[in-house]
Amino acid sequence: MRVSYSKLDTYKQCPRKYKFYIDKAPQDPSRTLALRFGSAVHAALEFAYAKRYKYPSPERVINYYRGLMQQESDPQVLKLFEKGIPALEKYLAKNEAAHMSIVEVEKKFMIEIGRGHQLEGIIDRLDMLPDGSFEIIDYKTGQIPDAESLSKNWQLAIYQFAKQRKLQTSRIKASLVYIAFDGHKLTYQFGKNELERIHSEILDLIAKIEADNVYAPRVSALCNTCAYQPICPAWTHKYNIKDQVLTGKIKDTDVIDIQSKIDKLLVLTSTIKKLEKESKQLKEIVAIFGKENNMTRLFSDLGTVSLSFQKKRAYDAARIAEVLRENLLRKIVKTLDTKKLEKALPYLTQEERKQIEAFTTEKESHTIAVRPTIEENEDVEELLT
Numbered sequence: 001m002r003v004s005y006s007k008l009d010t011y012k013q014c015p016r017k018y019k020f021y022i023d024k025a026p027q028d029p030s031r032t033l034a035l036r037f038g039s040a041v042h043a044a045l046e047f048a049y050a051k052r053y054k055y056p057s058p059e060r061v062i063n064y065y066r067g068l069m070q071q072e073s074d075p076q077v078l079k080l081f082e083k084g085i086p087a088l089e090k091y092l093a094k095n096e097a098a099h100m101s102i103v104e105v106e107k108k109f110m111i112e113i114g115r116g117h118q119l120e121g122i123i124d125r126l127d128m129l130p131d132g133s134f135e136i137i138d139y140k141t142g143q144i145p146d147a148e149s150l151s152k153n154w155q156l157a158i159y160q161f162a163k164q165r166k167l168q169t170s171r172i173k174a175s176l177v178y179i180a181f182d183g184h185k186l187t188y189q190f191g192k193n194e195l196e197r198i199h200s201e202i203l204d205l206i207a208k209i210e211a212d213n214v215y216a217p218r219v220s221a222l223c224n225t226c227a228y229q230p231i232c233p234a235w236t237h238k239y240n241i242k243d244q245v246l247t248g249k250i251k252d253t254d255v256i257d258i259q260s261k262i263d264k265l266l267v268l269t270s271t272i273k274k275l276e277k278e279s280k281q282l283k284e285i286v287a288i289f290g291k292e293n294n295m296t297r298l299f300s301d302l303g304t305v306s307l308s309f310q311k312k313r314a315y316d317a318a319r320i321a322e323v324l325r326e327n328l329l330r331k332i333v334k335t336l337d338t339k340k341l342e343k344a345l346p347y348l349t350q351e352e353r354k355q356i357e358a359f360t361t362e363k364e365s366h367t368i369a370v371r372p373t374i375e376e377n378e379d380v381e382e383l384l385t
């Protein structure tokens with residue numbers, strides 16, 4: 001199977017989106033704004049840094065970008081493209097091609113990764129640094145992620161792996177460059193073990209893709225920007241209900257009826273949430289009153305509220321994990337579950353118990369049992385007035 005980072009990442013996001021992608025299903029153009037903007041910025045940077053007799057001036061690069069902008073007519077896209085101009089100007093001013101040692105731009109690669117699979121991709125730019133090492137550059141037009149996520153970034157790992165193979169050196173690091181954020185750079189260099197781990201994760205994912213014949217939609221926040229939303233089965237009710245009525249698949253009276261039921265269900269669910277929040281606040285107030293006045297049962301004409309107060313031991317899991325790291329007990333209390341930890345305490349040495357004691361606090365808690373005597377058909381509003 002021949003895969004790319006973008007195909008693998010699309011499958012991870014949503015198997016159905018992957019299926020649409022490989023089947024070249026039609027995309028909703030109004031949902032590809034960010035993609036078009038990203039492609040134009042990439043094209044402008046390719047124009048700026050591609051090897052030729054003389055690198056173009058920043059003005060020429062911006063004119064080239066404006067040319068791409070003219071191919072767009074959607075006001076929303078144009079607004080996005082406008083923002084790209086100062087971002088590109090800043091990046092080009094700080095990164096003059098003539099002062100850099102650019103090895104490749106938009107270079108395709110294809111590597112064998114075992115089990116008969118190939119991995120392909122295109123690397124935005126490869127620079128040689130003054131110390132003779134290499135830096136892979138991948139331009140981004142979105143938001144900056146957490147730096148901690150870099151060690152799990154398959155894209156950078158794949159690029160580093162591909163270049164290491166081709167250049168036969170491990171002196172390669174990979175960077176994400178955020179054009180809209182002053183060219184902010186996040187850099188990572190994967191170690192041998194990390195590359196091996198990601199390599200085996202990729203092979204596992206390929207096996208999963210090969211075995212998949214359902215491609216189930218995975219609804220998430222990413223649906224908001226998915227260009228396949230109008231044809232996705234998870235969104236049929238939103239986009240295709242009219243067609244189904246017109247073709248006689250569903251009766252319009254059924255559609256109206258179910259719509260009112262959906263509305264009612266949503267209103268009820270939201271009301272229950274609000275009531276649960278209010279009930280929690282009232283329980284707290286009642287518990288504080290009971291505690292302060294040393295009462296465990298409170299009465300009303302509408303029922304009773306019973307209170308019980310306990311002291312619970314709270315463990316600082318992170319600190320205790322440090323204490324137990326080298327210890328056998330770590331195996332017993334893998335998750336630092338409070339109950340398991342308490343069961344294991346008698347088997348510890350006095351010194352270990354002392355260490356755990358230092359990271360233990362006592363917290364007061366309470367439980368409340370509310371027993372209304374209100375009948376189901378009684379008017380609650382009236383009872384409260």
Ligand code: SF4
Binds near residue numbers: 013227232
């Ligand atoms: S709309 Fe959501 S569920 Fe449907 S294909 Fe796109 S990402 Fe997947």
